[in-house]
Amino acid sequence: MKMQTAQTRILAVDDNEAALYATSRVLKKAGFAVIEATTGEQALEIIRRERPPVVVLDVNLPGISGIEVCRRIKQDPDTRSTMVLQTSATSTAVHDRVEALVAGADTFLIEPVEQEELEAVVRALLRLHKSESTLRATLAERNLLLREINHRIKNSLQLVTSILNLQSQEFTDPQARQRFQHAVSRVMAIASVHERLYQDEDPLTVAMDEYISGLCAGLTNASILDPSRTNISVEVEPVRLPTEVAVPVALIVNELVTNALKYAQPPEGRGAIKVSLVRLPPDELKLTIADNGKGAATETKEQSGLGRRLVNTFVRQLAGRVATHSSANGYEVVIVFPEQAVTAWRPES
Known part of the structure; x- marks a missing residue:
């Protein structure tokens, strides 16, 4: 399962230190190189510079919200191919999830997320990213x-x-x-x-x-x-x-x-x-x-x-x-x- 993922960089964005640590730990254990950010501004800067194929993005961030970060990612021709996995432990109502998907999120998971599910969804998004890149x-x-x-x-x-x-x-x-x-x-x-x-x-x-x-x-x-x-x-x-x-x-x-x-x-x-x-x-x-x-x-x-x-x-x-x-x-x-x-x-x- 870990083959050919060591060099794949995943951006994890969350202002909650415990949640960010948990997400990063799961992804690192799965063999990914994890970049961390705690604000929307940091996330946008890293995405423009590093171009990670997948972003695990919390909805509730200080300053620019996760949904607005997602919208900006998808509106920018240079970054719109980035796969966005939106997550939240509080904004979990149907209208919250719909808002995230309308903004451009590729999928939405409600926290806490099981380790196996998080890894499986990230790998699925990577496959989709690769297919889109080929197309x-x-x-x-x-x-x-x-x-x-x-x-x-x-x-x-x-x-x-x-x-x-x-x-x-x-x-x-x-x-x-x-x-x-x-x-x-x-x-x-x-x-x-x-x-x-x-x-x-x-x-x-x-x-x-x-x-x-x-x-x-x-x-x-x-x-x-x-x-x-x-x-x-x-x-x-x-x-x-x-x-x-x-x-x-x-x-x-x-x-x-x-x-x-x-x-x-x-x-x-x-x-x-x-x-x-x-x-x-x-x-x-x-x-x-x-x-x-x-x-x-x-x-x-x-x-x-x-x-x-x-x-x-x-x-x-x-x-x-x-x-x-x-x-x-x-x-x-x-x-x-x-x-x-x-x-x-x-x-x-």
Whole structure:
């Protein structure tokens, strides 16, 4: 039972000298190296410096309580992997134990604790800590591989766009060149998704607020129209979408904003395009692209062709639905799709 535990350090925290001695004695007898602390402040300092895998932490401490110490351990990315065994001889009611577990404790024992139980629980927490460490290492390797894949895809697509841009110079017909550049923008929209994935800490999902803002800015700069004549406003909630959802959303925005830039200029004044992505209760997202142009008569002429077919294809990929609204004040496309595919992500320590 004591094999391979002599170098494993366990932090025992208790302001009661007798209780601290008893806990330390059991752990030392089991073959662990024990570090002792009598206050929450001391415990936090030792944890940051020594990084013990397990902390046996009393609830009632002078100054910072054991529950608050646990909360701070779990909130700090550098220490959140530490396993916390919360103990108490006085705060033993259900609400006390629930409070400790909500704060992040991995388990709770009521004192006095039998020697065999304390040793068994500490060993179980060590196994859990080792398993989580292995998973984090595997995840880090996978993320590194995914970043490299996204980097290579992005570079390949950028090479394709460069070749296509050179080829577009061969067109003498302005309309043909414009259509070709529109095709190039579709490739660039996909490339920019993979660029975001490569640059982000999370290589699986895209922060859509940052991405759509950058995409719209790029479309404005690339437009053959005077950028000063059209204003694009972007209102996107901070939502992350997995790659398989982000790509069709990006291509939809690319199609509709490009179309609006070309066809939605009002007779007088400055053009205005609004792009928004918001949540709809209980579990949907709504993408809206609206402009203040002449309405559907002009815009749907282009959208009835390849662009419209592409948008409808991407909407089907999202298992969504699309609606259009036209008036003398402009044209609006609303796409609603389920949020079930959206991935919530938090960085691991």
